[in-house]
Amino acid sequence: MIDTIVLGAAHPHVDYLLTEAAATADVRVVAAAEPDPVARERFLRAVQAPVYADPDRALAEHPAAVGVVCGVYSRRAELVIDCLQRGMSVLVDKPMCTGLDQLRAIERAAAESAGSLAIMFDKRFYPETLALTEVVHSGELGDLVQLSSTGPHKLLQPTRPDWFFSRHGYGGIANDLPVHDIDILLRLTDATSGRVAAITGNHSVTDHPEFADQVGLIIDTGGLLAMIDANWLQPDAAAVHGDYRMRIVGTEGTADVDWPRHRVTVTTRNTPERTLELATPTRPVQFYFDALRTGEQPAVTTAQSILATRIALTAQLSADNDGAWKTF
Amino acid sequence: MIDTIVLGAAHPHVDYLLTEAAATADVRVVAAAEPDPVARERFLRAVQAPVYADPDRALAEHPAAVGVVCGVYSRRAELVIDCLQRGMSVLVDKPMCTGLDQLRAIERAAAESAGSLAIMFDKRFYPETLALTEVVHSGELGDLVQLSSTGPHKLLQPTRPDWFFSRHGYGGIANDLPVHDIDILLRLTDATSGRVAAITGNHSVTDHPEFADQVGLIIDTGGLLAMIDANWLQPDAAAVHGDYRMRIVGTEGTADVDWPRHRVTVTTRNTPERTLELATPTRPVQFYFDALRTGEQPAVTTAQSILATRIALTAQLSADNDGAWKTF
Structure with missing residues (x-):
């Protein structure tokens, strides 16, 4: 039995854990907590x-192997650290x-x-992302040199x-939305350092100036040039919450990913466009408990969670400094 | 009769003029010149x-109303100026x-x-771009706040x-390929100033280090945040020379343009995705001679040609200065 405790529940993503607990025999929620009564x-x-x-x-009252942290963003670090200090x-x-x-402080x-420490990088495990990762790692695209990604999300402000x-x-939008694509970038390239410049703006939520x-974001890893955008401007009437798309360009070929339409295409110097077959989707945090169950490290490692977060926070730092280039 | 003279022919785009002359009764090529015998x-x-x-x-020997300049990039300015100084x-x-x-010097x-002075901004007149421009100018997307564009081209190095x-x-790639999307950006927004940061790289043409x-490019006009990439890495086996795509995000809606697939879709806060009807394509420089014929200024104006070029050259300056932000 994998005993889990929910520490903060201020975002619908906490459902990832509850879905996993409901779908499996051995993931058990032993307790949960959230200060805000409405969110609770x-x-x-x-x-x-x-x-x-x-x-x-x-x-204090419920020993557990795993702490699941989903509260107000700025309060997560403290609970992450509390869990790690207890050996969870x-x-x-x-x-x-x-x-x-x-x-x-988390890193220390x-x-x-x-x-171990793992972010819920569910986008990494989408069938489209897995197919993309496989074709990149096969070497068919050559050395990756460019990544262009767009990540609109519905704001649904009243919710x-x-x-x-x-x-x-x-915090800021740069430390939040782009981190999924930063994680994918890191998985595709194994980059560990570079620099980032970022610009943020607010044109539609004028009643909240912060x-x-x-x-x-423009990210330069030395080998890869990444252009990543994200926004809270996905139209309410759109069929999907986030119309994410990505183009990856290598020295030998190009891949295009259209997540909501479940489509990944690859074209190379020698082969015309083909559409990749996709695996069956998994549950959002299935990757995590599948690993724990067999005693393995989760596929999202502690180091990866820290590095992707560092890049996203560094991007926000750049945005807060008028787009100045910042190294990571 | 509109007498034209070709001054430099070092790129296939000179065919735009020859196609127009062949297709119309009143566009006449009175002479042509190109120093390089192979290009000639x-x-x-x-x-x-x-x-x-x-x-x-x-x-000197062939008076003409219009000079068409298509030679080696760095030699175009001199011929543009020569024509302007003759009142052509x-x-x-x-x-x-x-x-x-x-x-x-051109501006002076x-x-x-x-x-007048007009760049062959043929992409502006593609049916997809015209449909996009119309929907933006209708106000249906609200204020434009984000533009993301990707512009891969086939290098076909032996040619x-x-x-x-x-x-x-x-010159540099930044002063060349992105200028079409910069022109479209300017037509959609009427921006006239801002700042740009750009990064260039070379991973596939290692025998030519220059x-x-x-x-x-990341462009910040104050109102619009634009992420524009371009490259010479479109795979040889691709069905199209350039797989250009653009997403435009406004405060009220989003448009996606897929040029090679002749598809423009629009989604707004209140209306689900719809596909725009497209007009019949025109010839690449038809816009220019159609205007001249009726005594109008070409739709691509002198000021627009200069501003788009200034932004592209400023982007190249940024790239040559390690991505430093540069104002335009």
Whole structure:
């Protein structure tokens, strides 16, 4: 039995864990906690275990192997660190934290802990992403040199709590939305350093001046030039919450990924466009518990969780400094 | 009769003019010139008028209303200026020139000339671009806030002359390929100032170290955040020379353009995705001679030709300065 405890539930992604617990015989929620009564009712209503207002109390009273951290973004770091210091492993919604100081503290705690740390990078495990990763790793595209990605999301403003629109609660858009594509970039290239410039703007949510509804990142890893955008401007009437698309260009070929249309195409110097076959989708955090069950490290490693977060936070730092290039 | 004279023919785009002359009764090529004998044979073989090695001589001996400039990129500025100083109008292939000093000289000549200056911005007149422009100008997308564009091109290296791979002859990739999308950006937004950062790289044409096979631009006009990439890495086996795609995001809706598949879709807050109807394609420089014939200014104006070129050259300047932000 894999005992898990939910520490903060302020975003629908907490359902990833509850879905996994419902679908498996050996993932058990032993307790849950969320300080905000509205969020508690909204996100933890279905939990059969004790539900607390105070995450510290839940953690003190319910030993568990895994802490699942899904609360207000700026409060996640503290709970991640608490779990790691108890030797627990952590599965954390993105963004893992909202500041580089928080990230450094997490990194120190992780280095001293027996527990592992994994962000819920569900996009990495989508069938389209797996097919893309496989074709890149096969070498068919040659050396990857360019990545262009666009990541619009629906804001659905009335469904978002106040903290979501504040810098103190949310951090910035650059530390949040682009981190999935940064993770994919890192998996495709094994880059570990580089530089990033980012610009943010807010044109549609004018009643919340601290909020940004758009971000553009340019990342230069030396080998790869990545252009990543993301925004909260996906139209309400769109059929999909996020119309994510990515183009990956290598010295020998190009791949185009259209996630909502479940389509990955590859063209190379010698072979015309073909459409890749896709595997059956998995549940969003199935990768995590499948690994734990067999004693393996989760595919999203501690180091990967920290590096992707560092790049995203560095992008936000750039945006906060008028787009200045920042190294990571 | 609109008498035209070809001054330099070092790129297949000179066919735009020859196609127009063949298709119309009143566009007449009175002379042509290209110093390089190989290019002269390749691009001017079909010309029925006198063909010279020396553009100056052709210009001196054959009065014409329009100079069409399609030679080696770095030599275009001088011929553009010669024509303007004679009071002729100029239709010039992109890039119009390869340096900001050349551009300033062109700008001075244009200010003192009765002739107009138009770049062959054929992409602006593609049915997909016209449909996009119409929907943007209708206001249906609200205020435009983001543009993401990717512009891969086939290099077909054996077909390119040596000058194409040199900084002296070609300039840089940023002053060349992205200028079409910069022009479209300017038509959609009426922006006239802003800043740009750009990165270039060369991973596939390693036998020509002065060449760059990729570029990424981030443009901040204050109102619009644009991410534009372009490269010479379109796979040889692809069905199309350039698999151009663009996403335009406004405060009220999003448009996606897929040029080679002749598809433009629009989704707004209130209306689900729909596909726009497209007009019949025109010939690449038909817009230009249609205007001249009726005494109108070409739709691509002198000011627009200069501004788009300035942004592209400023992007190249940024790339040459390690991606530093540069204002335009």
